Amino acid sequence: MALGVSAVAGCGHAGPARGPEPLRPTAVRIAAYDYVLLGEVHDNVQHHADRAELLRALLADGRPTVVLFEMMGRTHDATLVPAVERVRRTGFATPMLLAAAADEVAAAGGLDRRGWGWPLHRPVVEAALAGGAAVRGANLEASEAR
16 A cells, blocks of 8 residues: 655645544545545644554554655655665664654655644654654655756
8 A cells, every 4th residue: 555645635634623534534445545645734743743643543454555755755755765774773762762753754855844843744744653654755856847
């Protein structure tokens, strides 16, 4: 399965905050698809927490999955992939270690912390790491987009 974590479309909501329970039926419905795009409300902390919970539910089946992050450029995969492997070898048995691992992966992926409001997206990166997903950059570099 490939999961794109971006502002494109999908399971996001801009309404009132909700807990993780309503997300489980959504995970069951969309788990059958090979490709899933998860939208976001950029500055909504609860929305990022909801997306992280949905991602954890989707990764729980253990299927090999690639999570593509819009916030990281495709050209950074050469540093991103080894960083993910390194943090997995090191481990992240505590929430503090998982947060540090997500920070390291975000840096290796070239995530613009100021532009993307880091650490707003940290829960989603943590969910991808903890769920065993491969993590890749999905965004085009400015020169490619032109």
